[in-house]
Amino acid sequence: MPGRHIRHAAPLIRGRGRAPAVASRISAATTVGVFIMAVLTGVMVEHSIAPRLGMGYGSPAAKPHAGGKPPVASPPRVTPSGHRASHAPAVRHPAPSVASVPGAVRLAMMADRGAAAAAAFGGLPGTQPFVDLIGHEGSYAFGTAAIGVPSGVAAMPETALFLARASGSSWHVALDGTSAFAQTLLEVPGRLIPAQQKQLLAQFNAARQAAGGSAPARGTQTPLALPWKASQSWTMVSAPGHLPAGADPLAQASFAGGNGRVLAAGSGRMYRFCTSSGGHGSGDALIELIHPDGSATEYYQLDRETTVRDGSAVRQGAYLGKTGTSLACGGSSGRPDVEFTLLRAGGGGLDGAAIGGWTFRDTRQPLRVWAQRGGEQVLPGAPLRNLGALIGVGGL
Numbered sequence: 001m002p003g004r005h006i007r008h009a010a011p012l013i014r015g016r017g018r019a020p021a022v023a024s025r026i027s028a029a030t031t032v033g034v035f036i037m038a039v040l041t042g043v044m045v046e047h048s049i050a051p052r053l054g055m056g057y058g059s060p061a062a063k064p065h066a067g068g069k070p071p072v073a074s075p076p077r078v079t080p081s082g083h084r085a086s087h088a089p090a091v092r093h094p095a096p097s098v099a100s101v102p103g104a105v106r107l108a109m110m111a112d113r114g115a116a117a118a119a120a121f122g123g124l125p126g127t128q129p130f131v132d133l134i135g136h137e138g139s140y141a142f143g144t145a146a147i148g149v150p151s152g153v154a155a156m157p158e159t160a161l162f163l164a165r166a167s168g169s170s171w172h173v174a175l176d177g178t179s180a181f182a183q184t185l186l187e188v189p190g191r192l193i194p195a196q197q198k199q200l201l202a203q204f205n206a207a208r209q210a211a212g213g214s215a216p217a218r219g220t221q222t223p224l225a226l227p228w229k230a231s232q233s234w235t236m237v238s239a240p241g242h243l244p245a246g247a248d249p250l251a252q253a254s255f256a257g258g259n260g261r262v263l264a265a266g267s268g269r270m271y272r273f274c275t276s277s278g279g280h281g282s283g284d285a286l287i288e289l290i291h292p293d294g295s296a297t298e299y300y301q302l303d304r305e306t307t308v309r310d311g312s313a314v315r316q317g318a319y320l321g322k323t324g325t326s327l328a329c330g331g332s333s334g335r336p337d338v339e340f341t342l343l344r345a346g347g348g349g350l351d352g353a354a355i356g357g358w359t360f361r362d363t364r365q366p367l368r369v370w371a372q373r374g375g376e377q378v379l380p381g382a383p384l385r386n387l388g389a390l391i392g393v394g395g396l
Contacts, residue, residue, distance in 0.1 A: 096166050101141045102131035105162050108173035109145050117147040117158035124150045127330050130274040134310045137192035139166040146273040149331035156252045156341050157329040159273050177208030197311055200269055200290055207294035210345035222291040223389035224265040226356030227340055230388035232258045236380045237337055249362040249369050250350040252341035260323040262338045264289055265297045267316045270308055274328040284328040287320055300339035301326050357387025
């Protein structure tokens with residue numbers, strides 16, 4: 001307190017009053033300056049040196065002041081809970097940079113999805129996860145991530161949407177298909193993910209969670225067409241013999257033909273994966289459409305893709321890209337085609353799915369894949385006509 005320092009500095013002032021005559025000629029301004037310096041010195045000693053030596057005012061080791069009586073120490077401040085309050089300032093960790101989000105997401109992807117990716121890739125490790133940031137607002141970030149397919153393997157990458165929340169000096173990452181994603185989605189600002197998108201992502205997250213539990217009846221509630229123009233016939237060119245050992249024969253199917261224009265199988269919101277891979281040409285990516293019932297379709301190896309922004313609503317039949325050989329997420333490619341799959345409650349893949357007027361089936365022993373409609377079957381290599389689906393699904 002100021003009084004404490006004035007008493008401590010008083011001997012210095014009085015001592016200068018008893019100095020030789022030459023000292024008496026010091027100006028009043030100089031005397032005031034010396035006084036201020038003495039007070040500041042006392043404050044510095046009290047708050048920096050003395051506490052480190054255990055000699056602060058009121059300490060038993062403190063040197064007595066003139067007059068033989070040390071100043072009375074102020075009583076410690078007591079909180080309502082009865083504990084002594086700490087005078088030390090709270091440690092503040094610097095907020096994490098958005099630039100550190102990809103690293104945190106990669107760790108989460110490998111920890112949570114690495115085993116599933118290895119199983120889909122025939123036991124081979126996938127590439128370093130590709131992470132694309134769609135946007136960030138305040139303490140939250142939103143984007144896509146994918147574990148890439150090893151070279152030469154015919155499989156779809158392991159994908160996930162992610163939400164990241166800053167906490168302390170790090171990011172906490174929640175991947176789709178988890179309760180953490182559902183909770184974080186409720187907290188995310190509307191400027192990052194508007195309400196309509198939140199509702200759709202919540203449905204998608206619930207469907208992904210169900211994929212790990214008991215599988216409901218196969219199929220999808222959202223009417224889906226095949227990913228090309230209705231009434232046209234393309235060829236299913238899947239080559240199950242080139243799939244990883246133990247993989248589902250109809251985890252995905254390859255289609256080629258017609259004018260090569262790949263169209264949205266159903267209405268939904270669009271998100272891209274692997275745009276950060278680099279070296280694969282401008283705009284190359286895997287496209288995912290999330291549909292109103294929480295299912296999703298994925299389209300891979302596209303060239304000349306749509307420029308629609310991530311999160312945008314697209315209608316069934318909207319242009320997505322051209323069949324191509326792009327490998328933004330890794331894998332293998334021969335002739336230009338589109339790799340197509342379905343994600344839904346109960347698991348991914350096309351087996352049992354009704355799309356474009358056909359139901360897709362497969363067996364493992366013997367290994368066989370076909371599309372069926374009534375008593376008609378279409379095997380790989382034969383023309384498959386897109387019979388279309390109902391249009392006008394809302395809720396996007």
